[in-house]
Amino acid sequence: MVATKKVGILGATGTVGQRFILLLANHPVFTIHALGASSRSAGKSYQDATKWKQNQPIPENVQNMVVQxxxxxxxxxxxxxxxxxxxxxxxxxxMEFLKANLVVFSNAKNYRREPTVPLIVPTANASHFDLIPHQRKVFGQDKGFIITNANCSTTGLVVPLKALQDAFGPFSHIIVHTQQAISGSGYPGVPSLDILDNIVPYISGEEEKMEWETGKILGSVNSEATGFDHLENTVVSATCTRVPVIDGHLESVSLKFAQQPAPSIDDIKRVLENYTCEAQQLKCHSAPEKAILVNASPDRPQPRLDRDLQKGQAVTVGRIRECPVFDIKFTLLIHNTVLGAAGSSVLNAEIAVAKGLI
Amino acid sequence: MVATKKVGILGATGTVGQRFILLLANHPVFTIHALGASSRSAGKSYQDATKWKQNQPIPENVQNMVVQxxxxxxxxxxxxxxxxxxxxxxxxxxMEFLKANLVVFSNAKNYRREPTVPLIVPTANASHFDLIPHQRKVFGQDKGFIITNANCSTTGLVVPLKALQDAFGPFSHIIVHTQQAISGSGYPGVPSLDILDNIVPYISGEEEKMEWETGKILGSVNSEATGFDHLENTVVSATCTRVPVIDGHLESVSLKFAQQPAPSIDDIKRVLENYTCEAQQLKCHSAPEKAILVNASPDRPQPRLDRDLQKGQAVTVGRIRECPVFDIKFTLLIHNTVLGAAGSSVLNAEIAVAKGLI
Amino acid sequence: MVATKKVGILGATGTVGQRFILLLANHPVFTIHALGASSRSAGKSYQDATKWKQNQPIPENVQNMVVQxxxxxxxxxxxxxxxxxxxxxxxxxxMEFLKANLVVFSNAKNYRREPTVPLIVPTANASHFDLIPHQRKVFGQDKGFIITNANCSTTGLVVPLKALQDAFGPFSHIIVHTQQAISGSGYPGVPSLDILDNIVPYISGEEEKMEWETGKILGSVNSEATGFDHLENTVVSATCTRVPVIDGHLESVSLKFAQQPAPSIDDIKRVLENYTCEAQQLKCHSAPEKAILVNASPDRPQPRLDRDLQKGQAVTVGRIRECPVFDIKFTLLIHNTVLGAAGSSVLNAEIAVAKGLI
Amino acid sequence: MVATKKVGILGATGTVGQRFILLLANHPVFTIHALGASSRSAGKSYQDATKWKQNQPIPENVQNMVVQxxxxxxxxxxxxxxxxxxxxxxxxxxMEFLKANLVVFSNAKNYRREPTVPLIVPTANASHFDLIPHQRKVFGQDKGFIITNANCSTTGLVVPLKALQDAFGPFSHIIVHTQQAISGSGYPGVPSLDILDNIVPYISGEEEKMEWETGKILGSVNSEATGFDHLENTVVSATCTRVPVIDGHLESVSLKFAQQPAPSIDDIKRVLENYTCEAQQLKCHSAPEKAILVNASPDRPQPRLDRDLQKGQAVTVGRIRECPVFDIKFTLLIHNTVLGAAGSSVLNAEIAVAKGLI
Structure with missing residues (x-):
């Protein structure tokens, strides 16, 4: 981790782009080299091109970079x-970047369902990088590749699910209900008249993403490393709502294990508390000390109090208890613009560096 | 409905009490005759005793009533x-009031689980009034009796469930997730530091109430009219959260019918849209024109936009769709301090009058 | 007030337009006859053309009206x-409507500064209708004319100022600070990321409007009824901020009277409490019973509790007390989308009917 | 600054106490040695005694300290x-602590008006420490003394006022309007029903504090160092409101200089931008790099975006412009629980150490 890698940021003036800039401003491996945005912004200095909405100033060395x-x-x-x-x-x-032999870490949904593109949550399925050699072959690149990270709500869900699946085998049924922060919708995003003293019980396309992406992420690379074996026999039902919270998606999960009898509540807690992931073992700079924080208080996690723990790269799990209908239920919290977006990409890139892919 | 009945309000200075006063201020059947509160308030005029938090003024004839x-x-x-x-x-x-041969309609939880006390949601199970003769016998009263209404979240849930159960038979599994307004916790209730830019994923005792009360309300009076046959074989799992909304509880429901194949989504919608209840047939003053409003917009119901429809006495249902895990899922909204509290009691009392019990 | 007048609404699909529709749906004098919006909406039914954001349904007779x-x-x-x-x-x-000999009541700022166009707050300066004959002459119309109502914040300010000025003469200095609701910015309006857990201390153009409009409204029609004598020697300084409140602008006012010694606090209260305006004397349908409500509680007015009093057509004044720097200070509240917008226009039109101008 | 000083925290379980703990957890000069709270908490571990409401965990070395x-x-x-x-x-x-010869830095209002007790805002009037020798004499102590910091809103106000007064002489008139965050009221503090979709235009005692404290802080130690010469001829009028913001008080200020003609807007900006205070010169650990941040954007400062700059120890000033009534007006923001409370005390203590008083 001595050499410094030059990085570019596409969509640098948007909400996710601003998070990228803060996460990369003092990074030991990556140095911001180029900023991309729409033709409307191109040619302007970054500080003129962006409507900065973060609670820290634009890093000094970025303020006057020219947007391309x-x-x-x-x-x-x-x-x-x-x-x-x-x-x-x-x-x-x-796609144009990939075909120019560049390495792309994307937050967009466009290639998540592509059979040769890994969909990686860095603290859950870093093993999916194993498909990169095959992907390079398919796209005819020797250096370039593309990795997508997951939808923000999916990301929060799969981290504890991965820990439990590794320990107790797959799930038969998962019902998840989300309460998602407004920052997930970008800027200007949700009009204030829609969300003050209100809840919007619908986010276009979100439920389908959670129900589908979970199966790819919790699945595995096939034995020839040419594709992904999605989870079979795990059915997911998601309900997604928008709430008046700045940052932090809260999710209530009920689930049933395929294998019965199900593990005890104490076993569940123990497994979640002891979970470690490859990003930690590789000692990546942005890896959280703990990928899962278990909070024993009856009324936690809460977005405002828990979202910034571990610099936003952990998932906090609480209210672990028996479910009268399924086996267990619990509540989780993910910082949607850190681990749920830019933070995932940055950590994925650190993993790729550690694995020698970059 | 010509004669005027004198009514008293206990806990008149609290949040629910204030709602009672507004609902009863210009009522065609009931006239406010006495107000009760703690000994600290007794002897004061109502306007001096209460910290009025409604967006309409204290009715003039109540302002100077002396609190007892x-x-x-x-x-x-x-x-x-x-x-x-x-x-x-x-x-x-x-209990002291009941034993004094008075008729009590209670919002408190204390007697909801009492075998001889009906737990009545006026637009769902008015038939449970049939137990009153037996209750009077048990408590040795000739006029007095006690009726409780349900927890506010349970109330919202059971109205559409009742419509569906009547049409398609009982449910095997119900998973419900609530997002409950702060007014449900009274005044001062939820501290603002806990709920601004935040969600609290826990409300003490609430999940247990929903899981238990549903079975009593959707059950039936036994054949001898001496008790209630609770629902058997319907398992309910509830997760309850507190959200920064003034009024209106939103609930996301997934359910499975005992009898398979399950009805189609169109059948579900038709049944909900056409549902009528006894309170409507009895032409009670506070009965909503429609006990269930079905909203076809993809992003409704919403608390701020839908809670006041039908003067807060309807349940609005939307997002009716197939559930990948169970049969159907949908979202409902109930005005927690109207139909979910004082409005239930008032309508229950109107039903009792119409049935000749008062 | 027997005959029914046909009315049209321009901008009918917007936030102010929606308020017009609710205010006019069951009006004793006016009946909605035509709806106008952009060419994008023209030809559609109203319910298809609008994104309805009110907490009451679209009136039935309006739902299927075709937008022009x-x-x-x-x-x-x-x-x-x-x-x-x-x-x-x-x-x-x-202007096109005016020149077609139509009667226009406008919420827009465009003609407020026009020397021949009255700027009328219905509960403050209905006497400014006296300019209509001259305006008709200028524009060559025999029936048509145009009236504008004031900026929402100006409207709240001038009602108590008018009462005080009538009683105690003009002011030398006025400093006003506003906390304005998000509905004042229309829909989608203020992004939620800008206003949750936040205040925006700036509203473009708003301070200039308050500082200028006050002088026209509190001024008088000149003796020939050919123009307005603006207030001279009253200096206004405004600071306008946006706050996370749905409806209701709160304003803190400090002022000094030109004539010294200034009236006592008791005199001030008495004058505000006893104020009546021409709209009340003309018994206009939408005139409030009291144009100014004085609230003696130390912590009132408050937007959520007081904005809907008098159907949103009153200004509530509280915290009347001595100012260490000027003579007095007080806090006022106006419902910005009722008296502060559509409600002003409707009441202005009622006054015009009562005065025989329509 | 090598030696480590042992510190105690009184009221350690409250909102201000929790901030003290976070500010002192990794402090180069101070080490937390003792925690004090009510007898109800005494004997418990800190983590059991407090209801922790910060978005960082309780520092590990504090969790198990026993509360006294x-x-x-x-x-x-x-x-x-x-x-x-x-x-x-x-x-x-x-007082009991002072008389035990201890050094006390207090956030409470009790001794702010005491003639021998300095009321110190660390980035404004550190010179008031000069009274300590006299105070020790009065109370008969050789080491102990007591310093109070100012009300949170006063603190924000006096920092830019001090800069301007030093440059341009005293003010004749100041009108200030505050929009204060809920954290200023502690926990549980403001009920959510009072502040969601609402503003409370009143905070008990707050206006009087601002109007009085400003004169003591901007005044000077008398020539014998036995008392304070309060500002004379500067009149302050304050209006204080509570808004739905977690942290950060926003204040709108209009002021007039005693000496005319007043400085230009450019002069004002220059003086604010170049202001430095004694705490900076003494290189105190918690002193901000800049005590005043001038933000040139038309819509800043904003609480959510600017409160955490300079670790909450700066005052941000924006919207500097001419006032039609007085000379200038501007908007300022202070982090009420950092510089406005615990942060002031900590920095005051650092100054006292640097001055050799401890």
Whole structure:
């Protein structure tokens, strides 16, 4: 981890892009080299191009960087390109970067369902990097590849699920209900008239993402390392709502194990408390000390109090108890713009460096 | 409905009591005759005794009524006594009133599990009034009786469940997740530091109430009219959270019918839309025109937009769709301080009058 | 007030337009005859064209009305046209309507500073209707005319100021600080990320409006009824902020009277409590029983508790006390989308009918 | 600054006490030695005694410290005692500590008006420490003394005022309007029903504090160093409101200089930008790099975006512009629980160490 890697950020002026900048500003491995945004912003200094909405100032060395258009020619010196692009433009741009032999870590949904693209939550399924050699072959690249991270709510869900599945085998049924923060919708995002003194019980496309992505992430790379074996026989039902919280998605989960009798509540707690992931073993800079924090208080986790623990890279789990209908239920919290977005990409890239892929 | 009944209100200075006063201020059947509160308030005028937190003024004829202690001697002229007392005092006081041959409609939890006390949601199980003759016998009263209404979240849940159970038979599994308004916790209730930019994923005792009360309400009076046959074989799992919303509890429900194949989504919608209840047939003043409002918009119901429909006495249901795990899922909204509290009691009392019990 | 007047609503699909529809749905004098919006909405039914954000349903008779483009030919049968148009289009459209001999009541800022256009707050300066004959002459109309109502914050300010000025003469200095609700910015309006757990201490153009409009409204029609004598020697300094409140602008006012010694606090209270305005004397349907409500509680007015009093057409004043720097200070509340917008226009139109101008 | 000073915290379980613990947990000069709270908490471990409401965990070395009663015998080894006690108990306890020859830094209001007790905002009037020798004489102590810090809103106000007064002489008139965060009221503090979708235009005693304290802080130690010469001829009028913001008080200020003509806006900005205070010169650990941050954006400062700058020890000033009534107006933001409370005490103590008083 001595050499410094140059990184580019696509969608640098948006909400996810701003988080990338804060996470990368004083990074021991990555140094911000290029910023990309729409043609409307290109040519401007970053501080003029962005409507900065973070509670820390724009890092000094970034303020006057000139924003480029999102074309690979402007990013060819970058060892890593982080994409915080919106889905409506991410598809074409990210493919153009990949075909220019660049390494792309994307937050967009566009390639998550692509059979040769890993969908990686860094504290859950880093083993899915094993598909990269095959992906390079498919796209005819020797260095470039693309990794997507998961939807923010899926990300929170799969971390404890991975720990439990590793210990007790797969689940037969999962019912999950989310209460998602407004920052998940970007800026300007949710109008205040829709969310003050209110809940919106619907987020377009979100439930389908959670129900599908969980099966890919908790599945495995096939034996030839040419594709993914999705989870079979695990059915997920998600209900997603938007709540008046700035940051931090809260999720209530009920689940049933395929194998019965189910583990005891104490076994569940023990497994969650002791869970460690590959990112920790690789000693990645952004890996949390604990990927899962178990909180024993009856009324935790809470978004405002728990979202910033472990710099936003942990999932906090609480209220672990028996479910009268299934086996267990619990509540989890994920910081949706850190581990649920830019933080996942950065940690994924650190893992890739540690694995020698970059 | 010509004669006017005199009513008393216990706990008149509290949040539920204030709602009673607004609901009863211009009522065609009931006239406010006596107000009860703690000894600290007794002897004061109502406007001096209460910290009024409603967005309408105190009705003029109530402002200067003198608050009494909650003793039956002060209420013996009342045809009906509404209780908005807290659980820590409701048990003794309500029993003293019942034994003084008074008619009590209670919001407290204390007698909900009592085998001879009906737990009535007025738009769901008005048939449970049939137990009153037996209850009077048990307590040795010729006029007095006690009715409790349900927990606010249970109330919202059982109205659509009742409609569906009547049409399609009982459920095998119900998983419900609530997002409950702060007014449900009274005043001062939830500290603002706990709920601004936050969710509290726990409400003491609430999940147990929902899981238990549902079985009594959706059950039936036994054939001898001496007790209740609770629902058997319907398992309920509830998760209850507190959200920064003033009024209106939102609930996400997933359920499975005992009888398979389950009804279609269209059948479900049709049954909910066409549901009518006894309170409507009896033409009670506070009965909603429709006990269930089905909203077809993908992002409704929403607390701020839908809670006041039908003067807060309806349950709004939306997002009716298939559940990958169970048969169907949907979202419902109940106004927690109207149908979920004082409004239930008032409508229950109107039903009792219409049935000749008062 | 027997005959029914046909009315049109411009900008009917917007936030102010929706308020017009609710205020006019069951009006004894006005009946909704035509709805205007952008060409994007034209030709659609109202319920398809609008994103309805009110907590009451769209009135049944309006749901299926076909929305028209905002051209006077579609509104020529209307006795009154209410405009909730945005300032960027209001200028041209309202002038086209005026020149088609139509009567326009506008919420937009475009003509407020026009020397021949009255700027009328209905419970403050209805006497400014006296300029209409001259205005008709200037624009060459025999029936048509245009009236604007004031900025929402100005409206709240001038009602108590008018009462005090009538009693004690003009002010030398006024310093006012506003805390304005998000509904004042329309929909989608203020992004939730800007206002949850936050205050925005700036509203573009708002302070200038308050500082200027106050002088026109508190001034008088000149003796020839050909123009307005603005207040001279009253200096206003405004600071305007946006707060996380749905409806209701709160304003803190410090003021000094030109004539010294200043009146006593008791005199101030008495004058505010006894204030009556022409709209009340004309017995207009939407006139509040009291144009100013004085609340003696130390912590009132409060937006959520007081905004709906008098159906939103009153200004509530509280905390009347001595100011160490000037003479007095007090706090006022106005419902910004009722008296502060659509409600002003409707009441202005009622006054015009009562005065025989329509 | 090599030697380590032992410190005690009174009121350690309250909101201010929790902030003290976070600020002192990794402090280079101070080490937490004793914790004091009510007799109800005494004898318990800190983590059992407190209802921790911070978004960082309780520091590990504090979790199991045993809470003591607030008696000087338990704190006699402490070089410094920080008091976050409520005013109803602070008077007696702090005096008992002082008379035990202990050094007390208090957040309570009780001794702020005491003629021999300095009222010090560390980035404004550190020169008031000069009174300590006299105070020790009065109370007969050789080591002990007591310093109070100011009300949180006063603190924000006086920092820019001090900079301007030093440069341009005293003010004749100041009108200030505050929008204060809920954390200022402690826990449980403001009920959520009072502040969601609402503003409370009143905080008991707050306006009087601002109007009085400003004159003491901006005044000077008299020439014999035996008392304070309060500002004369500067009149302050304050209006204080409570808003739904977690942390950060926003204040709108209009002011007039005694000496005319007043400085230009550019001069004002320059003076605020270049202001430095004694705490900076003494290189105190908690001193901000800049005591005043001037933000040139038209819509800043904002609580959520600016409160944490400079670790909460700076005052951010924006919207500096001419006032039509007075000379200038501007908006400022102070983090009420850092510089506005515990942060002031800690920095005051650091100054006292640097000055050799401890």
């Amino acid at each position: 258009e999102c074309k690979s020619t402007h990013f060819k010196e970058c060892d890593v390109v982080f994409s915080g692009l919106d889905a409506d433009v991410a598809g074409d741009i990210e | 202690e909650c003793k039956s001697t002060h209420f013996k002229e009342c045809d009906v006594v509404f209780s908005g007392l807290d659980a820590d005092v409701a048990g003794d006081i309500e | 483009e905002c051209k006077s030919t579609h509104f020529k049968e209307c006795d009154v046209v209410f405009s909730g148009l945005d300032a960027d289009v209001a200028g041209d459209i309202e | 009663e607030c008696k000087s015998t338990h704190f006699k080894e402490c070089d410094v005692v920080f008091s976050g006690l409520d005013a109803d108990v602070a008077g007696d306890i702090e």
